[in-house]
Amino acid sequence: MSRRILVVEDDQDTQAYLAKALREAGYTVEATASGRDGLVHAIGGGFDAMVIDRMLPDLDGLSLVRSVRAAGIQTPAILLTALSAIDERVNGLRAGADDYVVKPFSFAELSARLEAVLRRPAETKAEQTQIACGDLELDLIARTARRGDRRIELLPREFQMLEYLMRRQGRVVTRTMLLEGVWDYRFDPRTNVIDVHISRLRRKIDAEGEQALIHTVRGAGYKLAAAI
Amino acid sequence: MTPLLRSATLRLILTHLVLVAISTGLVLGFLYWRVGGVIDEEQRAVVDAEITGLLDDYGRDGVPALAAAVQSRLATPPDRDAIYLLADTSGQRIAGNLSGWPATLAPGVGWATLSLYRTDRSHPTRISARSVRLPGGELLLVGRDVAARAAFDRTLGRALVWALVAILGLAVATGWLLSRLVRSRIAEVDGAARAIMDGRLDRRIGLRGTGDEFDRLASTLNAMLDRIEILVSDLRTVTDSLAHDLRTPLGRLVRHLEGAADDGLPAETRQRRIESALGEAEDVLATATALLDISRIDAGxxxxxxxxxxxxxxxxxxxxxxxxxxxxxxxxxxxxxxxxxxxxxxxxxxxxxxxxxxxxxxxxxxxxxxxxxxxxxxxxxxxxxxxxxxxxxxxxxxxxxxxxxxxxxxxxxxxxxxxxxxxxxxxxxxxxxxxxxxxxxxxxxxxxxxxxxxxxxxxx
The missing domain is CATH 3.30.565.10 (Histidine kinase-like ATPase, C-terminal domain)
Known part of the structure; x- marks a missing residue:
């Protein structure tokens, strides 16, 4: 059964684009331009996630999320904002949103983050000590990595990046997600720093003649997968 | 400029005038009352002294001596306002310059003021007097003709009224001058402010070099205007730079997209142009993001x-x-x-x-x-x-x-x-x-x- 997404966005173009792209990605979409309508829908329930614009003409996104949470509804919510992420993100999270995407965003970014909030509950279930992807194995206790018989020497930060990718294997991870997940930075350094880190990591993980595990997803980010 | 009636200076000056009028009136009224009182007291003291002196004469030699003393005092010319009357027990004049004992006056009652005929005047005059009954039953009256005193009161009153008028006139004149001064200084500030509102940002308020409060206010305002001018020109630089930094990549972006829209283009070239356009868009976004960050950080x-x-x-x-x-x-x-x-x-x-x-x-x-x-x-x-x-x-x-x-x-x-x-x-x-x-x-x-x-x- 396809997941139901509520989209509250007052800009008609963005709303139409989002609805179309989400439907193409296999979601069922309910879209509205009004914050009040959005609130009614959200409280009515039945959604797997909500995508809410931060600035709406009638009821702003923050208040909407706050009201929904006050009504005891925990549906994951992603706020879209044209404001700077540096300080606004904290306000969004305080209001009860699960994630924050700064406009203009690529659909790949939103989609990756939507995936993340939809899967979040499953992740926290088990305390894993090992993660594997194909013949790549990560020991979370010893903080070591191995591919087949080959032991891989990783710097602490490289280990963190790999762990982040492996926990989300098969899914797209964007550069900003890596920056947030590994460095805890919410700003965009606007240079290719993450790409350089990834290509270094890739040189260590995917040696000559081995099957590539770290894949570049054009226009979106990276994906760790045994097979595409 | 504000209409005169709504001017704050006029209101100030009117208040000032009322206060000046009230205080001057009080001072002059008090003066009038005190001057009259002092003259009255002095005259009464003189009359009391006269009576004491005459009673001494009477004590020495009886009525004839008293009559002689009265005569001699009346004959000494200078004091034209002195009044004497020595009358016998029936009120008939023995000596003095009153025709007879006034019927309404009981002797010995202290001070009395009444209208009487003087022997040397054809009209009755106002007289303020003291009288005593002598041990032998004769009556003695010593007093002052107060007609002159009333005239003095009138003169004094008129003088005080004129003083009041003069003071008020001066107050009006200084008030008017003051108001003109204040209004003209304010008009300068007003004019400069209007000129600045019309876009002449380099206009300043003229100083008179007196170093007074207005000059100090004007130089403070001028300093403020200097600061504003710098801020505005800074802002202009920022806006110009912003226009440059946004329009340049936006222009390139448009050119890349126009190039990509060309129909007969190989797919690879088109892709390259679209990617270049995306790169330019990234630049514009970076500038916008940095500006937004700066303004939010500046706003705390x-x-x-x-x-x-x-x-x-x-x-x-x-x-x-x-x-x-x-x-x-x-x-x-x-x-x-x-x-x-x-x-x-x-x-x-x-x-x-x-x-x-x-x-x-x-x-x-x-x-x-x-x-x-x-x-x-x-x-x-x-x-x-x-x-x-x-x-x-x-x-x-x-x-x-x-x-x-x-x-x-x-x-x-x-x-x-x-x-x-x-x-x-x-x-x-x-x-x-x-x-x-x-x-x-x-x-x-x-x-x-x-x-x-x-x-x-x-x-x-």
């Missing part, structure tokens, strides 16, 4: 999210983020930090500032050189500092202050990489944290020092 947004930030860890983490990119360019980032240097701040905003400094160093450092990121706390009075130093071309001393302004790219063609906002953002972050940013010479290269206030962080 996020200062409610301040916490303890470990300066050494901040330096290490940011260096770590850029380390791979630096190595790609043949650069090395050397990190030297001390443990436990805590400052109060916004972790994300501080990291953004430090990453801007490191990014800047990366852009300008020559291949093979070292970028140093270090913390410093040698001077306990100066507070801890984070220093980013490179071995690039540096910034000439004369340009260092300017380099912290928005949109200043020291390359005049503005064609180098970057938004020209990096150091401006660092300066805003420093202001937000009560810190200072100082650009210095790394010999060679740029040394950027972000110094935090002393005693704010908790030493751990």
């Amino acid at each position: 947004l996020g200062s409610d999210q301040f916490g303890d930030v470990d300066l050494g860890r901040l330096a290490t983490d940011v260096s770590d983020l850029y380390e791979a990119a630096a190595e790609d360019r043949g650069l090395r980032i050397a990190v030297r930090t001390e443990a436990g240097l805590m400052v109060r701040g916004h972790d994300q905003i501080l990291a953004l500032a430090v990453s801007n400094l490191v990014d800047n160093a990366l852009k300008h450092a020559p291949a093979g050189s070292i970028i140093t990121v270090s913390t410093e706390s040698r001077d306990p009075h100066a507070g801890p500092a984070l220093v980013v130093a490179d071995q690039g071309p540096g910034i000439p001393e004369a340009d260092r202050t300017r380099a912290l302004d928005r949109f200043v790219r020291l390359d005049p063609s503005r064609s180098g990489p970057g938004t020209g906002l990096g150091l401006a953002l660092v300066a805003s972050v420093a202001r937000m944290h009560g810190a200072t940013i100082e650009l210095g010479d790394n010999q060679p290269g740029l040394r950027a020092e972000l110094r935090f206030p002393a005693g704010r962080g908790a030493e751990v």
Whole structure:
């Protein structure tokens, strides 16, 4: 059964684009331009996630999320904002949103983050000590990595990046997600720093003649997968 | 200019006039009352003395001596207002200048004022007098003709009224002058303000060189206007730069997209042009984001999210983020930090500032050189500092202050990489944290020092 997404966005173009792209990605979409309508829908329930614009003409996104949470509804919510992420993100999270995407965003970014909030509950279930992807194995206790018989020497930060990718294997991870997940930075350094880190990591993980595990997803980010 | 009736100065002057009128009236009224009183008292004292003297004469030689004394006093010319009457027991005149004892006057009752006929006058006159009955039954009256006194009262009253009028007239005149002065000075300020509102930003209020309150107010206002003019011209520079920095990449973006829209294009070329357009869009976004960040930081947004930030860890983490990119360019980032240097701040905003400094160093450092990121706390009075130093071309001393302004790219063609906002953002972050940013010479290269206030962080 396809997941139901509520989209509250007052800009008609963005709303139409989002609805179309989400439907193409296999979601069922309910879209509205009004914050009040959005609130009614959200409280009515039945959604797997909500995508809410931060600035709406009638009821702003923050208040909407706050009201929904006050009504005891925990549906994951992603706020879209044209404001700077540096300080606004904290306000969004305080209001009860699960994630924050700064406009203009690529659909790949939103989609990756939507995936993340939809899967979040499953992740926290088990305390894993090992993660594997194909013949790549990560020991979370010893903080070591191995591919087949080959032991891989990783710097602490490289280990963190790999762990982040492996926990989300098969899914797209964007550069900003890596920056947030590994460095805890919410700003965009606007240079290719993450790409350089990834290509270094890739040189260590995917040696000559081995099957590539770290894949570049054009226009979106990276994906760790045994097979595409 | 305000209509006269609504003018604040007129109201002030009217109030002033009323107060002057009331106080002058009170003073003059009191004067009038006291002067009259003093004259009355003096006359009564004279009359009392006369009676005492005459009674002495009577005591010595009886009625004839008294009559002689009265006669002689009346015959001595100077005092024309003196009144005497010595009458026998039936009220018939023995001596004096009254025709007979007034029927209405009972002797010995003290002071009385009444209208009587003097022997030397054809009209009755007002007389104020004291009378006594002598031991032999004769009657003695000594008094003063008060007609002159009434005339004096009138004269005094008229004089006082004239004084009042003169004072009020003066008050009106000074008030009018004062009001004219104030109104003309205010009109100058008003005129200058209107001229400035009409766009003549260089207009100033004229000084009279008197150094008075108006001159002081005018020079304060002029100083304020100077400041505003500088701010406006700064803003104009920023807007012009913004227009340049946004229109240029937007223009290129449009050209790339127009090129891509060409029908007969091979798919590869089209793809390349679209990618170039995306690159330009990224540049525009970077500029917009940096400007938004600066304005939010300047507005102090996020200062409610301040916490303890470990300066050494901040330096290490940011260096770590850029380390791979630096190595790609043949650069090395050397990190030297001390443990436990805590400052109060916004972790994300501080990291953004430090990453801007490191990014800047990366852009300008020559291949093979070292970028140093270090913390410093040698001077306990100066507070801890984070220093980013490179071995690039540096910034000439004369340009260092300017380099912290928005949109200043020291390359005049503005064609180098970057938004020209990096150091401006660092300066805003420093202001937000009560810190200072100082650009210095790394010999060679740029040394950027972000110094935090002393005693704010908790030493751990």
